[in-house]
Amino acid sequence: MFNKRLIFVTGKGGVGKTTISSAMAVAASKLGKKVLLVDVGGDDALAAGFGKDTIGHTPKEIYSLISAVRVDPRMAVNEYVHTFIKNQFIANRITRNRLLDYLATGTPGLREIMTLGKIWLWEQERDAASDAYHYDLIIVDAPAAGHGLSFLQVPQVLMDMIGIGPIKSQTEAVLGLLQHRKKTSLYLVTLPEELPVIETIQIYKAAAEVLAMPVGWVFINACHPKAFTTRESLEIKRRLRALRRDASNTGFLPTVLLSARIAIGRRVQQDHYVKRLKESIKAQFVEIPFRRSDVVAVCYLEEMAEELLRSVPT
Amino acid sequence: MRRLSFLKKKGPPGKLLICCGAGGVGKTTVSAAIGLQAALAGYKTLVLTIDPAKRLADTLGMKGLGNVEQRVSAQRLARLGLEPAGELYAMMLDPKQTFDDLVERYSHSDERLKTILSNRYYQHISSALAGTHEYMAMEKLYEIYQKRTYDLIVLDTPPNRRALDFLDAPERLLNLLGSRPVRLLMKPYFGLGRVGFYLFTAVTSPILQAISRLLGLEMLKDIADFLRAADDEMFEGFRQRAAQVRQILRDPDALFLVVATPSPAALSEAAFFYHRLQDQKFNFGGFILNRVHPRYMSSPVSEGEFTRWVEANEVLPPRLLDKLVTNFQTIERIAESDDRQIQGLLAKTGASAGIQRIPHFETDIHGLADLKKVSQFLVEGNEEAGR
Secondary structure, eight states: OOOOSEEEEEOSTTSOHHHHHHHHHHHHHHTTOOEEEEEOSSSOTHHHHTTOSOOOSSOEEEETTEEEEEOOHHHHHHHHHHHHOOOHHHHHHHHHSHHHHHHHHHSTTHHHHHHHHHHHHHHHOBOTTTOOBSOSEEEEEOOOTTHHHHHHHHHHHHHHHOOSSHHHHHHHHHHHHHTOTTTEEEEEEEOSSHHHHHHHHHHHHHIIIIIOOOEEEEEEEEEOOOOSOHHHHHHHHHHHHHHHHOTTOOTTHHHHHHHHHHHHHHHHHHHHHHHHHHHHOOSEEEEEEOOOOSSOOHHHHHHHHHHHHHHSOO | OGGGGGGTSOOOSOEEEEEEOOTTSOHHHHHHHHHHHHHHHTOEEEEEESSOOHHHHHHTTOOSOBTOOEEOOHHHHHHTTOOOSSEEEEEEOOHHHHHHHHHHHHOSOHHHHHHHHHOHHHHHHHHHSTTHHHHHHHHHHHHHHHHTOOSEEEEEOOSSTHHHHHHHOHHHHHHHHHOHHHHHHHGGGTTOOHHHHHHHHHHHOHHHHHHHHHHOHHHHHHHHHHHHHSOHHHHHHHHHHHHHHHHHHTSTTEEEEEEEOSSHHHHHHHHHHHHHHHHTTOOEEEEEEEEEOOOOOOSHHHHHHHHHHHHHOOSSOHHHHHHHHHHHHHHHHHHHHHHHHHHHHHHHHOOSSOEEEEEOOSSOOOSHHHHHHHHHHHHSSSEEOOO
């Protein structure tokens, strides 16, 4: 799971992308890897899990061996303008003006390619003394699917649109990295529920057909254990029916049977969707147990990381 | 929830309900359930949604046709023993089409309309730009509201914080479309052809020249073409329209509901929505907490009773009893956590409009019968007054 250099994590909104990205980073750090965790979603969701208020716009260590950074696409575009327009007076006028916003908005993919360009630079970064890569692993908490997919599609779209120039060469470099099968992989996060599963299958297809990016791992988040055997389930259902006929009963029997029904129903549904995922997607799967916690905290990430290290090949 | 009591019995028409919340909390389901409840109570109701799950769409009889209202047939409802005193309609919003309609409304000639609709810059803005969908949802809501065809309209907004940005300042989107500085900068080139355009960028404006080096000339040309076709008058039309939409949303008849599930992420998003609604002086109608685990035991007394019951049990085989007890305790713990988090939300917001809880159901909600089950919890059951 951790033998790549660059991992993009995406999935439908609300499935736990940020938590899984963070837990992966913690797991990789336990293996001694230097990790860069990149937030491109814009809502600063990574910070809370590591007990921080916010993540900055330059990489900074937030946990032993883990640095985190939040890419602000606007800043990335500004930097880019200043790199390529040598005349600083004009560069300033462009970036300070509403004009740049307008143009960046109107140029499909400009912000995305600048964001990917920054990730590309981090991937290239080497330590001066040893000449080794500065980061062993970069994990990108990508925008929610739909957006996440179009985010990754951008280099190709831009290649078609732009003839020559600095953006073209930047785009080529980024595309080369995205499609580098040894270095780069796309990991998907989903829940065993209808909408997330449908969307995950869509992303998988698009990733293969459009992006030419292989999907490495699929995280099925919030899985419930199997609480009852099939025989026990039948017995519980039978007893519930009996209760309906004879309501004179009896202490907590209805309560425990009803809460068993919740668990059974949920598990049937879960099995159905896990099966559907595995039939439709060729990748490796890992089921992450359901856990209700009141807050996201570092200890929670550490537990998840340990479970990951126990259950998947590293 | 007091403010939703009008869903029990038909009252005066003209109400708007706008459901906001994070992704994945069941907003579309809740919106549909509200719609069903309202129709049962006698309102002629429209549920306006953006991206329903396929089976829910099928349930509501939406056949994938964008931007057309479709009635949920009375026979279908009757088969389930539902005999609404009102009528239920549903519609799947097509944001791009809505934008095209808006452009059409304010274009003065067919030629201009054609130029704009085929312009690459416009196509990008109207389909892919973040915020467009939210804004178009409001636009459609306004358009339908104005016709006064329905007693009640329920809008299921996209799961995005921007939904509120554009509620507050629709002009922000308009600025992206045609802010004055950009317009002024581009104006000298409006009359020129491709070659002329290139010469002028090269000769007269170092800024445009620099930009054309960065982005390529085609891009600038697209933008110039768009701005030439979409003239000041069109933008003025957009602006007036945006002001009217905004006004409607602040009307006392427009109520905003915030939907969440009891998970930390969804609740912090709910608190965010609540504060934004308050800041912007929209009418907050209450929280709807979806998929809450029911709590059976609320006091230590009953816990003692529970232990005694377990010990005295002779009905169940011991192994099954064991498992049932473990499972019950697991679910009870989740329920306690749900409860704590919901109390936390109330403490954070002091929300006086209240909370309506919809319990967790064992399976996906997508049939009409399922919607009926959900809708019951909107008007009765464990009602919580604000504190």
